[in-house]
Amino acid sequence: MASDDFDEQFLTCSICMLHFRDPKVLPCLHTFCRECLQEWATKQQPLECPTCRTQVSLPNQGVDGLRTNFYINNHLLDFAAAKKGTEPGVPCQVCEGNVEGSKSWCADCATLLCESCCAVHRKLPFSKDHEVTPEETLKAEEGRRKFHRKRHCDKHKKYELEFYCESCKALVCTACTVVDHRPGKDHNPVEIATVAQKKKQFLQALLQDIDPRLKEIQASIKEFDRKISNLAPSKEAATDQAKAYFHQLIVLLQKREREILSQIDERCQADGKVLQTKKEAIEFELAGLTSAQTFCQQAVEHGSDVHILEVGNQVQTRVENLLAKQLDLESDWSEFQFVENTAVSDFKKDLQDLGGVKTKIDVLKCEVVVKPAVQGFECVAELTTMNQEGRPCVTKSKAVTANMKDPSGTDVPTQLQMKSWGVWEISYIPNISGNHRLEVKVNSQHVPGSPFVVQVKGNPVLTIGQKGSGVGELNLPLGVAVDKDGNIAVVERGNKRVQIFDKDTGQSLHSFPVDGEKPYDLDVDSNGMFLVTSWGENFGLRRYSKEGKLLDTFKPECMGDPHGLTVLKDGRMVVVNRPQQRSCLLLQPDGSLIREIGKGQLQHPAFVSVDESRDVMFVTDKGAHKVFAFDLDGNTKFDFGKEGQNDGEFQNPRGVTVDRAGNIIVGDCTGRVQVFGPDGTFICIRTVATVKGNDVGGLALTPDGYIAVACWKGHCIELYRYM
Template sequence: MASNMPDDFDEQFLVCPVCMRHFRDPRVLPCLHTFCRECLQEWATKQQPLEPLSNNNSHCPTCRTQVSLPDQGVDGLRTNFYVSNLLDFAAAKKGAEPGVPCQVCKRSVEGSKSWCADCAVLMCESCTLLHRSFPCSKDHEVTTEETLKAEGGISTFHSKRHCDKHRNQELVFYCESCNALVCTACTVVDHRPGKDHNPVEITTVSQKKKETIQALLQDIDPRLKEMQTSIKEIDRKVSNLTPSKETATEQAKTYFRKLADLLQKREKEILSQIDEQCRADGKALQTKKEAIEFELVGLTSAQTFCQQAVQHGSDVHILEVGKQVQARVETLLAKQLDLESDWSDFQFVENTDVRDFEKEVQDLGGVKTKIDAPKCEVVLKPAVPGFECIAELATMNPEGRPCVTNSKAVTADMKDPSGTDVPTQLQMKGWGVWELSYVPKVTGSHRLEVKVNSQQVPGSPFEVEVKGNPVLTIGRKGSGVGELDLPVGVAVDKDGNIAVVERGNKRVQIFDKDTGQSLRSFPVDGEKPYDLDVDSNGMFVVTSWGEHFGLRRYTKEGKLLDTFKPDCMDDPHGLTVLKDGRMVVVNRPEQSSCLLLLQPDGSLLREIGKGQLQKPVFVSVDESRDTMFVTDKRAHKVFAFDLDGNPKFEFGKEGQNDGDFQNPKGITVDPAGNVIVGNGGDGRVQVFRANGAYIRTIGTVETERASGVTLTSDGYIAVACWNGHCIELYRYM
């Protein structure tokens, strides 16, 4: 293959990373990596050997960046015309070699050849002259062989682009309103200059875009140098890993050998002491034994003499020795003897309990890293009995930056209110971030001790309050920082924190998902702000009804970017933003309530549910299952539609039993497709399967009026409590 390639650019640039052949109809993903169209199609359908491009989102097989496909799927991706042009250049350059026949007359003639960009054919000199003489092709762009072979010839070689609608027309204009390349005919028919279209010559727009890209290139170069420098520094540190390991290993072995020597020495001392004690006790006992035996012999001899005298002696004999025998025996019996041994078994005494010593051993040496325990941070998350609960530890270096350490350097010990151990598990989740997981069995105050390199981190031991749902209540009535007034819609921002729109204070306020602390807020326009969502770029989109109604997009900091008020909209309430930027809005005018599916620019795609919905409130979309769910508080139901607007099913009825509704409002969908609904009438938060079957009730809002609901990334349901002027967090999974 290498022999077929031109010399002035890299071969791999024209090779598809999937099939490892030259690109065929190259298509570029949003992350700017290019693949053959057929390879992407096969990837999407067969799901081998890479992950599928299904459900309009997946990961690029080269950089693993998550990408979203357009509605048309792979066919909606842009063609990489630059790569196509390079392929044409390579083919033209090879075709200009000696012996290659003309693609028009098919003869192998000597002489130079030329390439017609309009016809995409290679021609000999005769055919080139003839080609230029025809009126229909005299204006075609023809590149000579000299240009093809000249150094830098590729920069002057361009294949012309023609309009898909008008095949004989070249793309020479760019409609700024539609972000589309168009031909001259298009500017007369579909993109006529005026209010809705603004076609401009390509060269004008291209020059501005080149200047923008050039500015980006100037920003890229310093960043590349930083990254390259960082890689070199990492390589240097990697090269030091083995020497550091060997040194630390030898130091550790030496240290523990010394400890082992001390233990062995102490063992010998104790064993010697035992031997010495055994000898001393044995000698003392033997002496006592000999003394008793001596007395025993004397008494035994007297006993024998007495027995013989009594049994065999005559009266005369008895009278002769009786007095002597009596004196001897009485003397022996009267003698005070120490018959007690005064000795008990000696034993080894554990002055230090093995279990205590085991804990002490944990402090015998360690691996010293750049981790600075006083700078480490622990974030506690709400805990509920029976659920896996999490605490996050960030290990920091002395400069306060995240730093990696080994798992043995981190210890976590938790005890419940009775002092019983609660098993904990430790897992690294990222650069310098550790997840401490545990499953408490009881409610009450638990004690969590966290150490890094045998040092307590700041705040340790922590008091972890384990309680039932709700695990956290955020806010109270008021207009100050952290206070709420009539919260309605809730959403999770790009950082995982909880954003809420307040009707009373006419603002959006963002709270920390773990602590409930207010992070920031910004005012919003409109008389009655209602719901909000976050688009793929992290921007807030907010609805408001009443006077100055509309749909407004704000930056993360709260700067107003866009206001959408299409003619079809007059009473917007609930809102969901799709991954591709399209928006689904609940529109609730009298007698004609419906859902509006809008383009990212706010223009109408279609109306959904008109004539079926009575008083819709909130909407949530499960894009992976092509289903949108909308609550209807007048019908006391949830209606399901597909994204084309076709009704699928409905579930629920008015009542107080499991699965019944009382003015259903907030709604969201979990990753498994289950539907979570909050009741505005009785405050119950219920979970249903994707088909509407009731599963369980998560909890009941104390103020009996649940509004918007959303699911956080770490498994909690945030419920806006209209009457309670707060947000309640419920553990869900």
């Protein structure tokens, strides 16, 4: 890092190849000029990092909303300019003289000063406290480590950033701790050095995890290179064997010779393509990890406390994602050779079986996994072709066939595509429900279990519960959520309990009673604890253990009758508060109020959901027949919907949730569940035409692409295929 070449690399934008201008950091930790990124963003949607091709979801402010790389902007660029100023022939930037004299650099003014001007500079009232770096420090090997420009508060320009408000996750100055971030239940300003040291220690631990992974990936790439280098000799040897064998059969076997040579070429090309593709994928991961290592190391070794806090969380997220990513580093390639299957004397009777390209597919070890199938949706089964050692192995596409018939015996079109090394995806769209037959063959032989019976379900795929108070029965189910195990949790107003059901069978697993007169909604936090709202007598927000033990009760002064609820990943909670306040409360994990949102705009709010990728919350309003969108700072973003039964209209909307793409899913009292884009534009009635009881309560998406709908008047939960 001390070399000039390395400095130049760090100071140069890889798009314009010039020194950075207002450098912005992407989530993948690559840095570019703000203007370069803005131009790049106009050429492609979605935006991809120009270096590593990682897709980037820009904030609402676009490129301007990305974090500035202050390490480059306020450190490396300043240091480069200051160091250049120490070279012979560079004049003072104040008096424009003293070309040969010693120079110093004022970090606060970003100005090069000669000895005379520096002496005056230190005496002036406005600049006597400025941080001035002498030429000796700039030239020293450790000069850059000590070279940091002071960071000042955007709101209080003359104050440095000296504190970090842990509640708001923001850097603040002394004045901020008196005005906007006064210590108390809502704010907790801590000295920067304390927080930065903890973050630096965590990043140092991450750095220790990178080196073993780098060595593992590099060793894998070396092995790929070795096997790729053996492809040509294997091809040459197999070709020579085939030509020698077929030379004895010139007249009758010329056609067959061409076929075998074609098979060899196909084998070589297929293996070479797969090996090269996999090698490139691993090299891609290596590049990403190496880049993250370099960025992380620079932040730890040379970044200021401010810089550590600016990028620490971003670095942590990027490195942890890279380290957690599962990589297949095995090549799984075996050399092929030409095989003489038939003696020359017997060639007449065995003409069609003469020769072939030997592969190591063992049909008896091939495996097929049939995934749940739903009428009208694209469904898949996965075939893994195995070698004799039971490891995934590649074969040519002509060797694999898949055929499906519906219950009436009609063919169902299937598509076959290799998704990864030895793994083939068989996709199909069934038009009717019932048992289908799927035949899967490799080299004209049935794989074990073929033909498979595929049960195609209609929509809904599962109905859970009926009216009652016994095990597995429901009484006025309103809130629904998915627990840490993927099972479906339901809060029942009638039975005043939470009941958990198996998502595959609908069987009741266990239940526990809850306090409060009228339980309404529930959610599950990152630790698997249940949070339940209830209104009426003894209202409140309560936290229960996985087993149903009451742990906490939250009743802040601002809370009236809590209804809808959602819990964020960091433990904060958003609670619909009505009827008096008619607002939403953003609460800390301990139940203390952060802020009130939507007061004066909401009429009859019911349920709430949060898109954490955008920090936007969506509230259904039964009185206004709308959905309102607010950011978590309390600002109104937009609203959509009106009273009616046409597409995009509502009758008393209740349940709301958000899918992975940011689409907003809303249910209402007509029994419809409608899907809207992230901006509130109507897309479709995607999964539910009508639901039992004709009144939708809460909604919840499962990790495997289903949506659970609380039919509170029908006293059941219906599970629909969503995607």
